[in-house]
Amino acid sequence: MSIEIRNIRKQFGDFAALKDVSFKVETGELVALLGPSGSGKTTLLRIIAGIEAPDGDDGAILIHSEDATAINFRDRRVGFVFQHYALFRHMTIFENVAFGLRVRPRRLRPSETTIRAKVKELLKLVQLDWLGDHYPSQLSGGQRQRIALARALAVEPSVLLLDEPFGSLDAKVRKELRRWLRRFHDELKITSVFVTHDQEEALEVADRVVLMNEGRVEQMGTPDEVYHHPANAFVYNFLGNVNLFHSRVEEGKVYLGDMPFDLPSEAADDAKTALVFVRPHLLEIELQPNGSDHFRAKVEHINAAGPVVKVDLITDWGDPVHVELPHERYRALGLKRDDGVFVIPKERKVFTDHSKPIQN
Amino acid sequence: MGFTLLYLSLIVLIPLGAAFLKTFTMTWSQFWGTVTGPRALASYRLSLGASLIGAAINTVMGLMVAWVLVRYTFPGKRILDALVDLPFALPTAVAGITLTAMFAPNGWVGRSLEPLGIKVAFTELGVVVALTFIGLPFVVRTVEPILQDLDPEIEEAAATLGATRWQSWRRVIFPELMPGLLTGFALAFARAVGEYGSVVFISGNMPMRTEITPFLIVTKLAQFDYAGATALAVAMLVMSFVLLLFINLLQWWSQSRYA
Amino acid sequence: MEAIGIRIGETRIAANSALTEVRPVRFVLIAGTVLSLGLFLVLPLVVVFVEAFKKGVEFYFAAISEPDAAAAIRLTLLAAGIAVPLNLIFGVAAAWAISKFRFSGKNLLVTLIDLPFSISPVISGLIYVLLFGLQGWLGPWLAAHDIKIIFAVPGIVLATIFVTFPFVARELIPIMQSQGSEEEEAARVLGASGWQTFRRVTLPNIKWGLLYGVILCNARAMGEFGAVSVVSGHIRGMTNTIPLHAEILYNEYNSAGAFAMASILTVLTVITLVVKTLIERKSEIRGGRGADAVSATE
Numbered sequence: 032m033s034i035e036i037r038n039i040r041k042q043f044g045d046f047a048a049l050k051d052v053s054f055k056v057e058t059g060e061l062v063a064l065l066g067p068s069g070s071g072k073t074t075l076l077r078i079i080a081g082i083e084a085p086d087g088d089d090g091a092i093l094i095h096s097e098d099a100t101a102i103n104f105r106d107r108r109v110g111f112v113f114q115h116y117a118l119f120r121h122m123t124i125f126e127n128v129a130f131g132l133r134v135r136p137r138r139l140r141p142s143e144t145t146i147r148a149k150v151k152e153l154l155k156l157v158q159l160d161w162l163g164d165h166y167p168s169q170l171s172g173g174q175r176q177r178i179a180l181a182r183a184l185a186v187e188p189s190v191l192l193l194d195e196p197f198g199s200l201d202a203k204v205r206k207e208l209r210r211w212l213r214r215f216h217d218e219l220k221i222t223s224v225f226v227t228h229d230q231e232e233a234l235e236v237a238d239r240v241v242l243m244n245e246g247r248v249e250q251m252g253t254p255d256e257v258y259h260h261p262a263n264a265f266v267y268n269f270l271g272n273v274n275l276f277h278s279r280v281e282e283g284k285v286y287l288g289d290m291p292f293d294l295p296s297e298a299a300d301d302a303k304t305a306l307v308f309v310r311p312h313l314l315e316i317e318l319q320p321n322g323s324d325h326f327r328a329k330v331e332h333i334n335a336a337g338p339v340v341k342v343d344l345i346t347d348w349g350d351p352v353h354v355e356l357p358h359e360r361y362r363a364l365g366l367k368r369d370d371g372v373f374v375i376p377k378e379r380k381v382f383t384d385h386s387k388p389i390q391n
Numbered sequence: 392m393g394f395t396l397l398y399l400s401l402i403v404l405i406p407l408g409a410a411f412l413k414t415f416t417m418t419w420s421q422f423w424g425t426v427t428g429p430r431a432l433a434s435y436r437l438s439l440g441a442s443l444i445g446a447a448i449n450t451v452m453g454l455m456v457a458w459v460l461v462r463y464t465f466p467g468k469r470i471l472d473a474l475v476d477l478p479f480a481l482p483t484a485v486a487g488i489t490l491t492a493m494f495a496p497n498g499w500v501g502r503s504l505e506p507l508g509i510k511v512a513f514t515e516l517g518v519v520v521a522l523t524f525i526g527l528p529f530v531v532r533t534v535e536p537i538l539q540d541l542d543p544e545i546e547e548a549a550a551t552l553g554a555t556r557w558q559s560w561r562r563v564i565f566p567e568l569m570p571g572l573l574t575g576f577a578l579a580f581a582r583a584v585g586e587y588g589s590v591v592f593i594s595g596n597m598p599m600r601t602e603i604t605p606f607l608i609v610t611k612l613a614q615f616d617y618a619g620a621t622a623l624a625v626a627m628l629v630m631s632f633v634l635l636l637f638i639n640l641l642q643w644w645s646q647s648r649y650a
Numbered sequence: 651m652e653a654i655g656i657r658i659g660e661t662r663i664a665a666n667s668a669l670t671e672v673r674p675v676r677f678v679l680i681a682g683t684v685l686s687l688g689l690f691l692v693l694p695l696v697v698v699f700v701e702a703f704k705k706g707v708e709f710y711f712a713a714i715s716e717p718d719a720a721a722a723i724r725l726t727l728l729a730a731g732i733a734v735p736l737n738l739i740f741g742v743a744a745a746w747a748i749s750k751f752r753f754s755g756k757n758l759l760v761t762l763i764d765l766p767f768s769i770s771p772v773i774s775g776l777i778y779v780l781l782f783g784l785q786g787w788l789g790p791w792l793a794a795h796d797i798k799i800i801f802a803v804p805g806i807v808l809a810t811i812f813v814t815f816p817f818v819a820r821e822l823i824p825i826m827q828s829q830g831s832e833e834e835e836a837a838r839v840l841g842a843s844g845w846q847t848f849r850r851v852t853l854p855n856i857k858w859g860l861l862y863g864v865i866l867c868n869a870r871a872m873g874e875f876g877a878v879s880v881v882s883g884h885i886r887g888m889t890n891t892i893p894l895h896a897e898i899l900y901n902e903y904n905s906a907g908a909f910a911m912a913s914i915l916t917v918l919t920v921i922t923l924v925v926k927t928l929i930e931r932k933s934e935i936r937g938g939r940g941a942d943a944v945s946a947t948e
Contacts, residue, residue, distance in 0.1 A: 082547050082669065104550050104668050111551040117544035121566045131552035134562070186553055411780050452686055459683040463676060471684070473927045474691040480866070480922045481694075482873025483771075484893035485912040488900050489694045492701055492909075499697055500689070524690055550668040559668065585770025588875035588893070592900065605772040609880060612776065617785050624773050 032189035032222050033058045035093040039085045041074055041246075048074040049085075050246040059220045061213070063233035066243035067269070072226045073194055075243070079224065080111045080192050094190060105136075110183030110221075114195040116175045118167040124178055125163040128153055131186035153181040156215075173204045184219075193225035197232065209236050230270050234258060242266050264382040267308050274314070274352055276307040285381055288348040290326045295381050302383035311355040315375040316342070316364060323375045328352055330370045335361065342366065344374065411621045425619050426626040434604040437518060439630060441603075442583035445522030449579045450572055452523075453530025460531070461538040479528045483588025490521050491593040513595030518603065521590045526579030533575035537568055570645050577638040584631050698916045702909035713899075713910040718887045722895035722911070725803065729810040729878075729891065730871040736811055737867050741818025742860070746852070749826035750834065760823070767816045774813050775880025778805060801883030806891065809877045814870045821863030825856055858929045869922045873915050 034056040041049040049071045056062045064072035077083045079092050081104055092099045099107050118127050128150045132141060141149070154160040157177040167175055176196060183191065196212070197205040213236050216223055227233050233240045234254040242249040242257060242265070250262040261267040268275060276287055284291035285305045294305070317325070328344035331351075335341075340361040344352045352374060356364075366372070417425075425431065460472050478486065494501045494511035501511055511517045541564070549559040587605045594601040604627050611620040671679070703710050713719060744763060748756060766774055780786045782799040792799060799805045833855070837847040853860075875893040882889045890898065892911050900908035 080551055082551070105553040109551060111548070113544045113548060115542075115544060117542065117548040119545060119548075119563055130549070130554070130562070134549075134552065134554040134558045182548075182552070407777070455679055456683050456687060459679050462670075463680055465680050465684075467684075469927075471687045471691070473923050474687065474695075476923055476926060477691050477695070477919065480869055480919045482869075482875060482893055482912075482915045482919070484875040484896055485698065485873065485915050485919075486694070487875075488896065488905075488908055488912060489697050489701075492697055492905070493693065499693065524694075527690060546669060554668060556668050556671055581768065585773065587770060587772050587879075592897075605770050605876065608772050608776065612779060612880060615785070617780060617783065620776060621780065624776055627770070627773070 032095045033093075034079060034190055034222060034224065035091075035096070036075070036079065037089075037091045037093065039075065039078055039090040039092070041071070041078065041083065041086055047246055049078075052243075052246070052248055054241060054248055054251050056222060056224060058222055060238045061216045061223045061225070061236065063237035063240045064224060064226045064243060065228070065230055065233040065240050065269075066249075067228060069245070070243040071246040072228075072243050076192050076194055076224060076226050079190070080109050081107050082111070108186065108188045108190070110186065110188030110191045112176070112179045112183050112191070112193040112196055114198050116167070116179040118175055118179060118182070120167050122166075123163065124154070124159070124165050124167070124170070125150055127167070127178060128182045128185050130182060149185065153185055156184075157181045171204075172200045173208055176200070176208065180215075184221075188221065191221045191223040193223065195226055195228070197229075198227075205232070212236060234270065242269065244269075261380070264306050264308070267380055267382070272311050272353065272355075274309045274311060276309075276350055278305050278307050279303065280305050280383070287376075288326045288346055290324060292324050292376075292379070292381075294383075304383075306382045308380040308382070309376045309378070311341075311353045312339070313376065313378045314352070314354045315377060316354060316356065316360075316366070317373045317375060318364060320373050321375075325373045325375045328372060328374050330366055330368055330372060333361075333366060333368065344372070346374075417618045417622065421618075422622050425622040430598050430602070431604075431607065431623060431626070433599045434602050434607045435626075435630060437515060437601065438584055438604040438627075439634065441515065441518040441522050442580050442586075444519050445526050445583050446576050446580040448519075448523045449526040449530045450576045453527065453575060453579075454534060454568070454572060456527075457531045457534035457538055461535055475531050476528050478525045483525070483586070484592075486524060486589040487521070487592035490517075490524060490589065494520060494593060512593050513597070513601060515601060517593040517595070518590055518601060521593050522583040522586060525586055525589050526583050529578040529582065530572065530575030533578065534568060534571045537571040541567060570642060573638065573642045573645055577635065577642065580638065581631065581635060584627070584634075695916065695920070698909055698913055701905060702913040703906075704909075705906040709906060710910050710913075713907040714914065718890070719895060719907075719911060721887045722890045722892050723914070725806065725889070726872050726891040728803070729807045730868055732807050733811040733814050733871045734864060734868050737815045738818050738860075738864055740815060741822060741863060741867075744819045745822035745826050745856075746848075748823055749829075750831045763816050763819050765816075766813045767820070771813060771874065771876030772880055775809055775877035778809050778812070778877075778881050782808075800881050801885070802889060805881040806878050806889060809881045810871050810874055813874050813877050814867045817867035817870060818860070818863035821859045821866070822856055825859040826852075829855055858932060862926060862929050865922050865925050869918055872918060 036055070037053050039049055039052045041047075052071070052075060064075060066072050074083065078085050081099065081102075085092075085100065090100070094107065094109070099109075119130065122130070129146050132146045132149065135141075150163070151160065154163060157180060159174055159177055159181070162170065162174065162178070167178070170178065180193075180196075197208050200208065209232055212225075225237075234257075237254060239251060239253055240257050241251045244265050250257050250266045252260075257266060258270050261270065267273060278285045278287055280286070280294065280302050281291075283294055285294050285307060286292070287307060292307075327347045329347070330342060330344050332343040333340065334343075335358070339355045340358055342354045342356060342361075344354065346352055354374065364372075456475070460468065460475075491498070491512055493499045494504075494517055496502065496505050496510065496512065498512065504511060509516075511520055545563055545567075546559055549563045550556075554562065585605065587603075587609075590603055591606050594603060594606075596602050596606050604623060608620045608623050608627075611617075611623065670676075714723070744759070747753075748760060779800055782788050782792060782805065784793065784800070786800075797804075799808065833851050834847050837851045842850065872891075873893055874891075875897075878891055879894060879897075882891070882894055884890060884894060884898070886895075886898065892915060896908045896911040899905075899911065
């Protein structure tokens, strides 16, 4: 069941939550809507579900090529998992999961035995089959989330939507559930869209990522594509750690401090300033300049507790720089606080297009 | 308040009443005779019965009013919302004469009901109307905050799972409101049982028919029958205690089931 | 399923959206609410004033200024004038003790405070008669010293104090409990005395709740009927408050006169409601209740 989002706009009073969004989710895909708060991703998800309606007449949501915007919930067959689970607290877990089946119109309603079997099967699927008689208040956050998922799946939706599914959970539980969701999706293959503000989550779990900012789609692609080939400054800054330098442009060169660097060919001719992005692991530290383009910096803080060594430095023009080094390199350099070193950017991305403000 | 009355009756009032009775050296049989006399029995039936009916009406009406005030907008809503506290703030005697003026046979509302054969003032129906009036704020003000705090997501969840609005309401929303409704009912009932000023004008106070127990107590006092008045007061407290105990049990049951 | 769009503002919602009641149901509920509230709340207010002025404006003013009426007004003001300040002090003290300190019997105290509020006003009055009446516990002693309480002004004042003493406390206790005692503790640590702490830290925090409690207390004090009726002797010009005087006039079929007296109390009630609304607005602005969620379903 593919989902096609066409020209969706949504305004709340003065605030434009969505400004003409269009893209397509292929059948069986797991897509992440990724972006900062206020980017419109949850609003878009709710419009796909039918909880909100888009503005105007030209916007449409097509599920399996049929216009879903004018179809009611029962016939739309979309499963929705809420950020805070929205489990019915006065019902047992069993009753929660059975809910969608029990409210079906009489002629479509399965028998009680069928319902019981189906619920058991679903609880087994989410690996919580012993919790049937418990109440939501007795479950942990992670368990509640899985029950919310089971409940949504009970009505056999053609599309599954998840709103920040792991937002309210501890870091460790989140990581476990992420992997679980990926395996789960691989098994069931239901077209799914989930909303998150956690870029690590999106890149790890999704087949494709849709990056949203201020109501617009900035880029859509596989995690690999968006990370290594970001379309613009926003995407680059949002995904992964990055150092950002506001630099000036003079005579075809961009200056980091006093050091000139080459401008990429796509740079605008009349640009006076540029944004330079460098990933922390693509910066090298040397004790002596070795001929490559470099700038000077002083070591402020070293954190060696982790898989890489994280070094915070201050450049000689006052900007902070964050560098990640392998442990062997760090030991070879023998770095200490207040050391003066030379930093070499191995790879950098320069953007002269400032039309989109950067959110740090 | 219902629970309070329960607790107080047990700890303070009933022993107090017993102490007073001892002062007047009323024997058990005298006590029993006063408390179960035909006039007294008729007054209990009216006081308790009309209070229960009034509280029940308020539970339904109050739910509707609370729902409309919280969920919808319409011109004049703010004023009506502020006015809900009127029966609570208005002096009981003022309520009493006003309700009578409204529902007497030639009254503002009564004159339209007369030709239909419906008599309100000076009948049991009038007592119910008065007790409904004074109980109005209790259910509304108890349910309103619950409705305001209701998580919209559970309604959305029910809808996405395919429930019709009625199904959502019955299976998801109403159970959340149930404990609040019971509490409101208990409060309205407790207030109604002891009510005096709002009722004695519209009831007509006819013995055996439209005489409420508090009025009977006042009558006995006017006759300087202190013992009789005290006996009736004790009986009234015991009955309220039993009924409120029952309501509290219902509340406890609904809390465990629905919360 | 045929979709019939309902336009609400600029958005489009499919029929059977299942997120809100359908139009006819909403209409019926709103109509039902407006009718019942109109009947039970708006109409009585209208009736009071129309009936009060039925015989004309001159009659109205004559009715509220004739000697027995004036005496009733004076007695009402006296009773309220004593009861309200006393209960204000008691209420603040009790709320202070209950919310800032731990002590055994706290629950009992809270429940006792609610006592006059929970029992029938008639029984409240009865308790006083049984204590101070001629046949009561203290009756013989009072008679011997020629002190009249029941069927005299002191009894009325006492009964008024009794039935209104919960109001200020009940308003303040939840407010003070939710505020906790951290601010007061901070003040004490900084060297403020008990009284200074109260005046500069506690009082400003509770001022709106206090105001509302006082207004409610006053409204009840001036409007109390049942309890006062029992202890009063219904002696015209001497032991009648405004409500009692209204009752007498009503029983004499002087309806306009009775409503004239009632209208005085009704104005007080309206003021009470206005103050309550204003106070609620203020606490809403300070971030009490959140703004309504933006929703396309209303």
